[in-house]
Amino acid sequence: MTTGRAIGGHHSARSGSNVWLTPPGIIGALGVFDLDPCAADPRPWDTARRHIAPPEDGLSAEWVGRVFLNPPYTGLPVWLGKLADHGQGTALVFARTETRWFVDLVWRRATAVLFLHGRLHFHLPDGARAQGNAGAPSVLVAYGERDAELLAGCGLDGTFLRVCGKGSEGAA
Ligand SMILES: C[S@@+](CC[C@H](N)C(=O)[O-])C[C@H]1O[C@@H](n2cnc3c(N)ncnc32)[C@H](O)[C@@H]1O
Structure with a gap:
């Protein structure tokens, strides 16, 4: 992680791409996942035991x-809402703490969060590390007690918080 020149971000419509891959150091610190419902194909490394990638639809699976x-980026709240309903897993999203989706789906429904220090450099489908950083801070969001415990002990450089489940009414 570092600060410096930004690329526009993995979840940014401005970036012109949805295929910004999670850095291997992040995924590797979080333990083994059963499913990545929005995976890259081809991908330089696995993110879970099972991957769903276009043209398959991981949202309806x-x-x-x-x-x-x-x-x-497109439809982020719908994807995150499905994970909140599922109740078992971890999401990597931008730390847009003031937005409607963050209030409804993170502050009100997550079990714990880890605000990552610095800015991530995402990766390209060929595995190369993006030259610029993500352009904004990122946060890992745990749903369920097991994911919260794994997040607490993952060793990534960040600030861990338990979430009490109540948010403000004033979100954008
Ligand atoms: C931000 S990238 C993340 C890739 C990978 N999960 C990772 O963390 O490295 C989002 C991925 O979602 C995939 N995607 C977009 N719509 C999808 C859908 N309906 N079903 C499955 N995958 C989808 C894109 O092809 C892209 O690879």
Whole structure:
């Protein structure tokens, strides 16, 4: 992680791509996931035991087990809402703490969060590390007690917080 020149971000419509891959050091620290419902194909490394990638639709698929979610920018709240309903897994999203989706789906429904220090450099489908950083801070969001415990002990450089489940009414 570092600060410096930004690329626009993995979840940013401005970036022109939804395929910004989770850094291997992040996924590797979080333990084994059963499912990545929005995976890259081809991909330089596995993110879970089972991957769903286009043209298959991971959003309408049945989610079983522990899920890792780094969702496409388009429809992010729907993907994150499905993980909140599923209740077992961890998401990597931008720390847009003031937004409606963050209040409804993170502050009100997550079990714990880890605000990552610095900015991530995402990776390209060929595995190369993006030259610029993500352009904004990222947060890992745990749903369910097991994911919260794994997040607490993952050793990534960040600030861990338990979430009490109540948010403000004033979100954008
Ligand atoms: C931000 S990338 C994350 C990739 C991978 N999960 C990771 O963390 O490295 C989002 C991925 O979602 C995939 N995607 C977009 N819509 C999808 C859908 N309906 N079903 C499954 N995958 C989808 C894209 O192809 C892209 O690879």
